[in-house]
Amino acid sequence: MSLSDRLNRPETVGLTPSSNTGLLRTVSGGTPERIDQELLRGLVNDELKTKIGQFLYAGQMDAETLETAVFAAIGSVMEKGDYPLTDVDRAELMQQIVDDILGNGPLEQLLRDSDVSEIMVIRFDKIYVERKGKLTLADLKFTSEDHLRKTIDRIVGRVGRRIDESSPLVDARLLDGSRVNAVVPPIALDGANITIRKFFKEPFTARDMLVTGTITPDALEFLDACVRGRLNVVISGGTGSGKTTTLNVLSSFIPDDERIVTIEDSAELQLKKPHVLRLETRPANIEGSGVVSIRDLVRNSLRMRPDRIVVGEVRDGAALDMLQAMNTGHDGSLTTVHANNPLDAVSRLETMGLMAGMELPVLVIRDQIGRAIDLIVQQSRLRDGSRNITAITEIIDVVDGVVRTQDIFRYEYYPEPIDGKLGIMRPTGAVPTFVQRLEEAGVHVRLESFNR
Numbered sequence: 098m099s100l101s102d103r104l105n106r107p108e109t110v111g112l113t114p115s116s117n118t119g120l121l122r123t124v125s126g127g128t129p130e131r132i133d134q135e136l137l138r139g140l141v142n143d144e145l146k147t148k149i150g151q152f153l154y155a156g157q158m159d160a161e162t163l164e165t166a167v168f169a170a171i172g173s174v175m176e177k178g179d180y181p182l183t184d185v186d187r188a189e190l191m192q193q194i195v196d197d198i199l200g201n202g203p204l205e206q207l208l209r210d211s212d213v214s215e216i217m218v219i220r221f222d223k224i225y226v227e228r229k230g231k232l233t234l235a236d237l238k239f240t241s242e243d244h245l246r247k248t249i250d251r252i253v254g255r256v257g258r259r260i261d262e263s264s265p266l267v268d269a270r271l272l273d274g275s276r277v278n279a280v281v282p283p284i285a286l287d288g289a290n291i292t293i294r295k296f297f298k299e300p301f302t303a304r305d306m307l308v309t310g311t312i313t314p315d316a317l318e319f320l321d322a323c324v325r326g327r328l329n330v331v332i333s334g335g336t337g338s339g340k341t342t343t344l345n346v347l348s349s350f351i352p353d354d355e356r357i358v359t360i361e362d363s364a365e366l367q368l369k370k371p372h373v374l375r376l377e378t379r380p381a382n383i384e385g386s387g388v389v390s391i392r393d394l395v396r397n398s399l400r401m402r403p404d405r406i407v408v409g410e411v412r413d414g415a416a417l418d419m420l421q422a423m424n425t426g427h428d429g430s431l432t433t434v435h436a437n438n439p440l441d442a443v444s445r446l447e448t449m450g451l452m453a454g455m456e457l458p459v460l461v462i463r464d465q466i467g468r469a470i471d472l473i474v475q476q477s478r479l480r481d482g483s484r485n486i487t488a489i490t491e492i493i494d495v496v497d498g499v500v501r502t503q504d505i506f507r508y509e510y511y512p513e514p515i516d517g518k519l520g521i522m523r524p525t526g527a528v529p530t531f532v533q534r535l536e537e538a539g540v541h542v543r544l545e546s547f548n549r
Contacts, residue, residue, distance in 0.1 A: 144170040201271070202248045203237040208275070208295065215337070216293040221245040230482020245289050249279045252291075258380060267380070270363040271296070277363075294337075300367040301342045303349065311339070312486045313522045315546040316506045319489065322542050323472055324350035326535040327429035333442035334476035339484035340433040341365050341409065343476050347431055348407055358398040360391060361409035374401060391415040395422065408432040414453030416446050417462070423469035439473040439490035443500050446470070460498050467495035471531060473502075479519050486522060491529050503527045505547065524549055
């Protein structure tokens, strides 16, 4: 059916504005009936193709010019069909079409929402969002599985990644730095899905950590001293617990006159420092070659004369290379690891060290951990959805093959929530064994901070 035929079907005589689910049309007999907005969007898209051409959908037009073209196309469609639209409906329709062409479809509205921290598309017609640690179902959806797949292809294609049946899962990022994970059939049984952890233009700061109660002033002051004093720090936590955010804050304590090399799977760190070299991994190309891993980048970073190495996350044999770097003059390095508590973090580092393929005894790897890591900062997501630092643990040494640790600060739960808080970080009373080392580095630590 031609554009003209679709616009001038005899039963359609008018449109009135309605919700996101569609518009109301009046049919014979005066009964209002809901019409799918997809029809209207399809008509406008047809008009755009006719007037502007396919190059429009290749991203070869700036947003302002595109909005003008879309506005004109909507006017043309409305004129041909004699469909009255309110200014609000017209603006909404124009934004949807612009988002589809230049952006990421219905995801764009959520990406613009500053209250949304994570977006989870579990099917083309079901999108969940996280706001303040709580999941809610969004009143938005893709029009079809094909619409979702095209959006995923556009996202991963912009950063040189691909996703298809032979490579059905991918990690990528949006142009603004938001982290993206996408999975498609045959791995995803119910259709393609995508998870986006948003990248905020204004990074979370040390002040924000205090305001939100993520950490106490004494504990934050202690971590500041540890970073400036060039201690090696591992941030441990579960998925979505805020490890990268804490890593970003701790990295901000690095002095401005030091050369920093950052290594990440998807670039997320926002270091406001004058001398930063940012490295990002690369997946295999379509021939299955050309992979550049975290481990490759850690090894290469040692030749780049770094004062500090900051690794977004170690999850494989790169852990051994990181430990060796920390033990060979690159003090003050920082990284993150997936683990539920500090002892689990030590165990995870052991396991990943064994994955390096060096056939080293586990006792040797434990000795490397004991000598390399000074501090483990445990980050957790609590049952109310808040993210808190729940332990700051010193690795003392290794005795008889056992890694000895002590908690310096520990999160303690209240019997009942107080002012909406489940608990607070308190000192354990233990004084770190490296206090003298910090003093020798010119970093003063207030001993009263550790009083119970």
